[in-house]
Amino acid sequence: MKYVDEFRDRAFVAALVERIKRTVRQPWTIMEVCGGQTHSIVRFGLDGLLPKALTLVHGPGCPVCVTPVSLIDDAIRLARQPQVILCSFGDMLRVPGSQGDLFGAKAEGADVRIVYSPLDALELARANPDREIVCFAVGFETTAPPWAMAVIQANTLGLSNFSLLVAHVLVPPAMEAILSSPHNRIQGFLAAGHVCTVMGYEEYELIAARYRVPIVVTGFEPVDVLEGIAMVVSQLEEGRAVVENQYVRSVSREGNREAQAMVDMVFEPSPRVWRGIGEIPRSGLRIKPAFAEFDAAVRFRDVLARSGPSAREHPECQSGLVLQGLLKPTDCPAFATTCTPEKPLGAPMVSSEGACSAYYRYRGHMVH
Amino acid sequence: MSMTDQAAFEPACPLPAFEKNTVQLAHGGGGRLMRELIQEIFVRAFDNPLLATMHDGATWHVERGTLAFTTDSYVVRPLFFPGGDIGSLAVYGTVNDLAMCGATPLYLSAGFILEEGLSLDVLRQVVESMAGAARAAGVSIVTGDTKVVDRGKGDSIFINTTGIGVVPSGTHISPCLVRPGDVIVLSGDVGAHGVAVLSVREGLSFAGDIHSDSAPLHEVIGDLIAQGIEIHCLRDLTRGGLAAALNEIAGSAGVGMTIEEANIPVLEPVRGACELLGLDPLYVANEGRFVALMPASQVEAALAVMRRHAVAGRAVRIGVVTDRRSPPVVLQTVVGTNRIVDLLSGEQLPRIC
Numbered sequence: 001m002k003y004v005d006e007f008r009d010r011a012f013v014a015a016l017v018e019r020i021k022r023t024v025r026q027p028w029t030i031m032e033v034c035g036g037q038t039h040s041i042v043r044f045g046l047d048g049l050l051p052k053a054l055t056l057v058h059g060p061g062c063p064v065c066v067t068p069v070s071l072i073d074d075a076i077r078l079a080r081q082p083q084v085i086l087c088s089f090g091d092m093l094r095v096p097g098s099q100g101d102l103f104g105a106k107a108e109g110a111d112v113r114i115v116y117s118p119l120d121a122l123e124l125a126r127a128n129p130d131r132e133i134v135c136f137a138v139g140f141e142t143t144a145p146p147w148a149m150a151v152i153q154a155n156t157l158g159l160s161n162f163s164l165l166v167a168h169v170l171v172p173p174a175m176e177a178i179l180s181s182p183h184n185r186i187q188g189f190l191a192a193g194h195v196c197t198v199m200g201y202e203e204y205e206l207i208a209a210r211y212r213v214p215i216v217v218t219g220f221e222p223v224d225v226l227e228g229i230a231m232v233v234s235q236l237e238e239g240r241a242v243v244e245n246q247y248v249r250s251v252s253r254e255g256n257r258e259a260q261a262m263v264d265m266v267f268e269p270s271p272r273v274w275r276g277i278g279e280i281p282r283s284g285l286r287i288k289p290a291f292a293e294f295d296a297a298v299r300f301r302d303v304l305a306r307s308g309p310s311a312r313e314h315p316e317c318q319s320g321l322v323l324q325g326l327l328k329p330t331d332c333p334a335f336a337t338t339c340t341p342e343k344p345l346g347a348p349m350v351s352s353e354g355a356c357s358a359y360y361r362y363r364g365h366m367v368h
Numbered sequence: 369m370s371m372t373d374q375a376a377f378e379p380a381c382p383l384p385a386f387e388k389n390t391v392q393l394a395h396g397g398g399g400r401l402m403r404e405l406i407q408e409i410f411v412r413a414f415d416n417p418l419l420a421t422m423h424d425g426a427t428w429h430v431e432r433g434t435l436a437f438t439t440d441s442y443v444v445r446p447l448f449f450p451g452g453d454i455g456s457l458a459v460y461g462t463v464n465d466l467a468m469c470g471a472t473p474l475y476l477s478a479g480f481i482l483e484e485g486l487s488l489d490v491l492r493q494v495v496e497s498m499a500g501a502a503r504a505a506g507v508s509i510v511t512g513d514t515k516v517v518d519r520g521k522g523d524s525i526f527i528n529t530t531g532i533g534v535v536p537s538g539t540h541i542s543p544c545l546v547r548p549g550d551v552i553v554l555s556g557d558v559g560a561h562g563v564a565v566l567s568v569r570e571g572l573s574f575a576g577d578i579h580s581d582s583a584p585l586h587e588v589i590g591d592l593i594a595q596g597i598e599i600h601c602l603r604d605l606t607r608g609g610l611a612a613a614l615n616e617i618a619g620s621a622g623v624g625m626t627i628e629e630a631n632i633p634v635l636e637p638v639r640g641a642c643e644l645l646g647l648d649p650l651y652v653a654n655e656g657r658f659v660a661l662m663p664a665s666q667v668e669a670a671l672a673v674m675r676r677h678a679v680a681g682r683a684v685r686i687g688v689v690t691d692r693r694s695p696p697v698v699l700q701t702v703v704g705t706n707r708i709v710d711l712l713s714g715e716q717l718p719r720i721c
Contacts, residue, residue, distance in 0.1 A: 001639050013703040045705030090717030091646075114717070116570055116645075222703045341713040352646050352717065362707040364695045 003249070007221030008044075016226035017049045023233050029055045029185050030232050031178070031325050033171060034192035035062035035353025036220045042358035044222045054233070057185075057325035060174050061192050063139045064092055064351035065323060066274040067167045069313060072097035074304050075136045075165055078296060079110035081303060085128065087121040088136040090114045094341075094350040098312050102136075118143075118150035125154065125162040134296045137164040141195045144168050144285060145259035148266040151287070151294045165296040166286055169272055171195050172203050173283035178324055179211040186325060188232035190218040190225065193247035200255025204243045212241045219247040266291055275347060276313065276320025319346035322355055329356040336360060391486040396516030409492055410478075410512060413499040418475070418510035426475065426510035433537060436471035438462060439530040445523060447494060449565045451579030454527060455497030457655060460584045461606070462531040463505045467586035468602040468658065470541040470593055471533030473505060478512040478529050483522035494525060505584040507531070539593055545600035546621035550689040551667045553660045555588070555680040556581070557633040558610050559649035561656070563641045572645075578637050583656035588677040592660070597670045601661040605654040611697070611709045612651070613659055618689075618696035625697045627687030627709070647716050650699075650709060661689060 006012075032038055038058045041047055047056050060066055076097055079086035086102070093102040093112065106112040111131075115121050118135065125133040137147045147164060154162040171192055178184055191204055196217045208215045214235035218228030228246040235241065245251055263285070272284025287295040297304065313319075316334045321327035329335050329348070339345040341360060348354030394401040411419060418426040442458040452460075459476065466473040478498065482491065502509050509529075561580040566572065585604060592599060601621070603613045610632070618625050634642070634649045642649045656679055662670055667685055674683035697709040 001636055001643075004639070004643065008702045010702065010704050043707060044701050044703050045707055046703075048705060093717065094714075114570075116572060120571075361710060361712075364708045364710060 004221065007219070007223040009223060012223045013049070013226060016223065016230055020054070020226065020230045020233055021051050023230065023237055024051050024053050025237055027053045027055070028187050028233060028236050029057055030188045030190065030229060031057045031059045031186045032190040032218070032225070033059040033061040033175065034190075034195070034220075035065070035351070035355065036194070037061070037190055037192070037218065037225055038355050039353060039358045040220050040222060040225055042362045045362075046222055046225055049226075050229070054229070056229075058322070058329075058355040059189075059325055060178070060274065060277065060323040061140065061171065061195075062323070062348065062351050062353040062355070063143075063167075063169060064095055065319065065347040065354050066169055066277065067092070067095070067138050067347070068273040068275045069098050070273070071165065071167045072101070073099060076100065076102060076105045076110075077303060078134050078165065078300055079105045079112050080108075081132070081300070084132045084134050085111045085113055085124060086134050086136060087113050087115045087124065089116075089138065091350070091352040092136055092138055094344070095347045096314070096344055096350075118146045119153075122150050122153055122159070122162065125159050126157070129161060131161060133162050134300070135162075135164045136167065138167045140169060140171055140192070141199045141263075142197070144263045144267060145198060145256075148262040151266045151291055152262065154294060155291065160293070163294050163296040163299045164287065166267075168267065168285040169274065170269065170283050170285065172207060173280050174274065174277075175207055176211075177277070177280045177283070179207070179213060181324070183324075183326060186213070188214040188236055189216070190228045190232065191215050191243075193217060193219040193224070193250060196245075196247065196251045196255065198256050198259050200253050201243050201245065201251065202253060208241050208243050214241050215243045217243065217245045217247050217251050219250065274323070276317070276323050278320075314345040317346035319348045319356070322348055329359045330363070332356070389488050391482045391484060391488060391491065391516055393484050393516050393518070395482070396514055402514065405514065409488070409495050410514070413492075413495045414478075414502065414509040414512075415499075416508040416510060418508060419512075428475075434535040436466050436469035436533040436535055437531070438465040438469070439528065440465060441526060441528040443523065443526050444565060446565075446568055447490065447525060449568045449580055450577070451561070451564055452582035452655070453494060453497050454525060455494040456501035457582055458527040458529045459498050459501035459505060459507070459509075460582055460655065462529040463507060464585045464604045464656075464658070466531045466533035467584075467589040468541075468604050469533070469535060470539040470589065470599075470602070471535045472590060473507045473531055473533040473586050476502065476507050476509045476529050476531045478509050478527060480512070480514045481522055481526040482514065482516050483524050484516055484519040486524050491525065501584070505586060536593060541599055541602055543601045543617050543620040546617060546623055546661050546689055547600070547663075548623055548689050548691050549664060550600055550661045551664050551685055552614070552625060552627060552687045552689065553662065553667060553670060553674070554610065554632065554684055554686045555585070555658050555660070555674060556656075556682040557635050557638070558605065558654055558657055559634055559638045559642060559652035561654045562609070562652035563638050563647075565653075567641065572641065578635070578641065581654055581656035583679045585656065585658055585679060588674055588680045589658075591677065592670060592673050595669065595673050597662065597673065598666050599660050599662045599670070602658055604658045607653050608711070609649070609651045609653060610659070611648075612711060614697045614709065615711050617659075617661065621689075622692050623696065624690040624693040625687055626690055626700065627697065628700045629702050631684055631686045633682050633684060651712055651716055659686075
């Protein structure tokens with residue numbers, strides 16, 4: 001398959017591994033930001049091909065994982081309203097809130113639907129004028145444009161039964177939060193290729209300069225990831241700290257201006273709590289006041305204000321440390337013991353981009 | 369007075385004309401309507417001497433030997449999908465389970481749970497598809513049952529089929545025969561059925577022209593046995609896909625397995641859809657594919673026989689059986705590394721981005 005097979009080529013992979021081995025002279029710790037990259041690394045065993053001096057650390061780039069418990073509880077509370085059809089992407093449904101997950105709510109009779117695109121949800125709103133369509137809009141900069149487009153279209157069509165429960169987050173503020181932590185040990189980043197496809201990478205140039213950290217915009221296939229690592233290592237060994245673009249087949253410096261304009265029209269930055277990490281200023285998106293009628297937080301403010309059980313993490317779950325790259329999933333005492341995909345304590349065990357799920361699925365549960 | 373007004377003034381009737389084309393609770397009530405339904409739809413389509421006796425069950429004479437017996441229920445949505453429908457699936461699925469025991473399928477039962485309000489035309493179409501599939505597979509549907517449930521208490525049609533077949537003497541196929549060193553042969557490309565059903569159910573336009581692989585497998589299996597090829601174990605790849613089938617066999621045989629990603633055929637559009645949705649084709653359902661595990665000495669002859677049949681035209685060797693280990697199934701990736709292929713906890717869910 002074009003754009004896949006050539007980036008999974010065994011000879012290219014071997015050549016890149018050789019290049020990395022030739023370049024590395026001292027130990028380095030590199031974070032891949034995106035959960036899609038984490039899954040590629042674990043699925044293809046790429047970390048096992050690297051010299052011992054390199055440590056790969058998995059980053060917070062799993063939107064499902066960083067969605068706060070309180071918002072999952074809100075989604076479940078809205079789904080239980082008889083007039084509501086709650087739409088979500090599939091892998092959000094198994095993520096535990098403080099009182100169960102959306103699958104559980106569905107089993108108890110809530111109308112929860114898996115959608116494949118925001119436009120599917122818009123179609124549901126048109127087809128069910130007597131129901132309230134609430135979309136659990138979770139994601140990074142990649143999924144913000146289609147949700148923005150859905151709101152713009154709903155506005156144009158005059159739909160009055162369509163709203164978003166927005167849990168959108170932004171990558172650069174999270175990278176800065178990690179870099180400014182006193183516990184930080186990250187010396188270089190693989191930035192998320194698809195996020196940069198939308199946003200470009202100008203904003204990463206400020207981060208690279210301010211924190212003296214090399215950042216390479218990187219794709220998701222084995223050849224992409226290894227080439228990204230080779231480029232970061234070259235910078236580290238040469239004492240450079242700039243933004244470079246490995247994912248040239250998809251990313252330009254300015255990104256997709258039309259998509260950015262759509263996001264700017266509908267959303268504005270806001271402070272956001274990241275699950276397991278805490279609040280990060282200007283790291284989330286919320287709907288602008290001009291589109292408030294499409295904001296489920298406004299539309300259902302009465303329902304959401306009713307005091308529900310307080311949103312709490314499971315005390316054994318250390319996903320915050322995993323998401324900041326401070327703990328490897330397999331070093332968590334709960335991993336594969338009290339925390340499994342059947343009974344997850346935290347989101348990274350069940351999200352398709354979660355680091356714990358990648359280790360459990362591709363490395364097995366016999367690691368202890 | 370218009371036609372509509374006329375209709376409105378007709379006296380109320382327990383069976384209004386417009387409902388006659390749908391299944392009603394009375395169709396399961398044991399009375400005249402049920403008898404009509406059975407005669408006009410089921411008996412007419414399945415037409416065979418054993419069914420025609422209209423006895424409580426079918427009876428036939430048995431020679432001494434070994435019988436194979438299996439059952440399965442079918443709840444697919446939508447009922448019709450590219451490459452098949454619930455009717456043909458309900459026949460082929462059970463025929464294939466018999467074939468995997470090394471049996472020649474003979475007779476099927478068919479149990480229907482129908483939802484009130486189901487269109488009789490749809491039912492007729494499904495039943496005719498079952499009859500066609502039964503003819504193609506050389507089996508007779510010789511007994512059956514119909515129940516009707518209230519509207520909203522079912523999902524249009526559920527079908528259960530149970531099958532009986534005869535295992536040729538001297539044939540013994542079972543996971544407990546699998547030994548380290550055996551070779552794993554896969555009959556063709558994987559993942560098409562699951563993606564085809566998903567694409568129509570969810571209206572995924574990008575999935576394009578993907579057809580289910582639903583097909584009867586008894587002929588190719590019968591041919592392998594008739595040619596005297598020594599087979600240790602057969603398993604059709606249904607729910608959970610290739611990954612689940614291999615894990616199940618490895619678990620019951622107490623062995624490990626190593627398979628090579630590069631050798632596992634997946635059609636381009638199926639791969640594309642799986643890449644986009646974040647699904648692993650190894651876990652996607654199939655309805656016309658199987659694995660055969662056999663001593664290495666048998667592989668060339670087995671591949672030659674399999675490739676004579678359209679349903680196994682792309683048969684390939686995908687891996688070998690090893691000593692027991694945990695987790696049992698390891699995949700050598702296309703880039704030359706290893707990863708495990710474990711059972712998933714549930715169904716795969718499409719991802720966010």
